[in-house]
Amino acid sequence: MASIKDPVAAHNLRMWERLARVGMMYTRPRGRPPRTRAGMRRFMDPRGRLKGVRLDGARVLGLAAGGGWDPVIFAKLGAATTVFDISPTQLKTVRDLARRERVTLRTVRGNMKDLSVFADGSFDVVWHCHSLVFVDDAPRVLHEAARVLAPGGTYLMSTMHPTTLRLYNTFTGTGWSPKLPYFSDQPMPYVNEWDATWTYGRLEVVAPTLEWGHRFETIVNSLAEARVVVDGLWEFSPGRPDPRPEPGSEAHLDTLFPAFIEVRGRKLPLP
Numbered sequence: 710m711a712s713i714k715d716p717v718a719a720h721n722l723r724m725w726e727r728l729a730r731v732g733m734m735y736t737r738p739r740g741r742p743p744r745t746r747a748g749m750r751r752f753m754d755p756r757g758r759l760k761g762v763r764l765d766g767a768r769v770l771g772l773a774a775g776g777g778w779d780p781v782i783f784a785k786l787g788a789a790t791t792v793f794d795i796s797p798t799q800l801k802t803v804r805d806l807a808r809r810e811r812v813t814l815r816t817v818r819g820n821m822k823d824l825s826v827f828a829d830g831s832f833d834v835v836w837h838c839h840s841l842v843f844v845d846d847a848p849r850v851l852h853e854a855a856r857v858l859a860p861g862g863t864y865l866m867s868t869m870h871p872t873t874l875r876l877y878n879t880f881t882g883t884g885w886s887p888k889l890p891y892f893s894d895q896p897m898p899y900v901n902e903w904d905a906t907w908t909y910g911r912l913e914v915v916a917p918t919l920e921w922g923h924r925f926e927t928i929v930n931s932l933a934e935a936r937v938v939v940d941g942l943w944e945f946s947p948g949r950p951d952p953r954p955e956p957g958s959e960a961h962l963d964t965l966f967p968a969f970i971e972v973r974g975r976k977l978p979l980p
């Protein structure tokens with residue numbers, strides 16, 4: 710598999726297997742979706758980015774979407790669903806959940822930099838949440854995602870905000886000191902072991918994933934080059950802002966800058 714020869718993908722694969730072993734956030738289905746179609750859509754897409762997009766009968770690709778509910782909900786909503794991920798454990802989690810929920814979907818293992826297993830225009834929706842950060846070559850992934858999208862299809866992605874990602878764990882006591890200039894294309898350096906530690910409730914695991922804060926111009930222009938025009942772009946921190954965050958904490962930073970971005974695009978019809 711191409712990913713084995715890709716040192717970034719190979720490293721992040723090892724890290725995701727480590728995260729999945731302990732059941733870290735993003736590696737197990739959280740909560741329980743409502744039974745109604747509207748409730749399921751809200752559960753999966755709380756900000757309504759796919760409002761008006763038909764899912765019943767649609768061909769949906771959950772790109773790097775292992776470990777959670779999303780692909781299973783697409784299948785419950787009547788979509789012919791494929792989930793693609795590099796981690797065998799993340800894919801197994803989805804397969805086990807699909808079996809329990811009595812839906813069928815297809816799982817494919819691979820590196821999102823190479824979607825050659827899929828023909829051009831083979832999906833109506835590409836759902837790509839919280840994973841572009843784990844690849845060095847964002848244009849290549851975005852060109853691939855656009856290639857497999859059918860004309861008129863919808864691409865929806867979320868990832869870390871490129872400014873905020875450069876600032877986590879860099880509080881000096883009076884302000885933040887970015888790990889990298891905004892214009893740098895390097896992966897985020899880790900400032901200490903805590904910076905490389907993932908936490909979820911009482912769970913803690915050191916997993917220094919390689920992460921990139923891809924800039925807006927990279928994302929928007931890469932999509933445009935591949936005939937996907939952006940029709941929505943959002944910056945947000947999830948949940949309610951902590952009214953008294955510990956100075957310098959992630960919660961504090963997330964009140965000052967958005968944690969995440971979301972970008973939606975539509976593939977233009979053929980010329």
Ligand SMILES: C[S@@+](CC[C@H](N)C(=O)[O-])C[C@H]1O[C@@H](n2cnc3c(N)ncnc32)[C@H](O)[C@@H]1O
Nearest residue numbers: 725735773774777794795796799820821840843
């Ligand atoms: C934060 S999780 C996102 C999981 C899911 N999309 C969600 O929101 O619950 C990131 C996922 O990206 C996958 N991943 C990381 N690098 C990848 C790559 N190069 N190709 C495919 N999947 C990758 C990981 O295995 C992991 O399942």
